[in-house]
């Protein structure tokens with residue numbers, strides 16, 4: 001389907017979704033988020049896609065939720081419309097791996113969107129922040145919860161209370177991003193990571209994502225149990241047989257997602 005606020009490219013098993021509101025530094029509004037959810041759901045259901053990349057421009061991944069859209073809203077409107085709640089739930093139901101390729105500003109809802117992805121590859125010009133406090137509000141798309149789990153209480157409090165930005169080097173040091181690459185290489189490096197993921201058994205990739213995500217939702221004992229059950233269940237797949245046989249026969253595995 002044709003989109004207006006995003007650009008979707010599907011090639012070589014990878015769907016790349018580029019946020020495309022350059023005049024507003026990719027600020028998130030309902031149109032953009034519903035297009036993003038639609039594209040993600042299509043990619044999740046497509047046999048042609050094995051990994052998804054979400055990116056923005058060199059200047060901004062996304063500078064937050066659209067302030068001009070929110071400015072005149074009342075408590076009742078925000079509360080009853082469940083602002084961005086549905087989109088957030090739809091995003092969280094995507095099972096295929098999603099990488100955020102972040103250059104420039106990832107602020108407020110933009111930082112939260114990046115954190116909703118499975119991992120973040122940052123360009124060396126990336127700037128992360130939760131500056132909602134400067135607008136008289138706080139994060140509303142998971143920032144207080146996810147950033148705290150990524151970087152710990154002290155730094156999360158610092159970010160949410162002062163509204164300061166964190167550069168890519170600090171973001172890597174504190175575990176917010178998995179790696180930092182030169183801005184000009186952001187897409188090629190992210191694509192290389194996506195290609196690596198696309199080579200794997202899709203069943204194992206989905207199980208790995210599911211198990212890691214479980215770590216955020218439960219106790220260690222329950223999480224270990226969950227992982228063990230998933231691990232054992234993968235022995236019912238042809239891909240396990242193939243993967244282990246290929247290792248023993250010193251050849252590349254040919255996974256068939258069965």
Ligand code: HXC
Pocket residue numbers: 023024025027063064065066067068083084105107108109110131132135138139140141
């Ligand atoms: C609407 C935005 C925007 C935003 C930037 N723009 N951020 N529009 N919502 N979040 C627009 C500007 O109004 C401007 O439009 C154009 O993008 C370029 O921005 P400038 O400010 O001129 O650029 P620059 O001086 O380079 O500064 C970049 C910036 C700054 C530091 C990123 O734009 C900024 O501070 N933006 C707001 C960041 C923020 O507070 N985000 C949190 C939002 S609240 P014009 O038409 O003037 O050219 C949030 C809550 C999420 O995210 C929870 C939801 C449930």
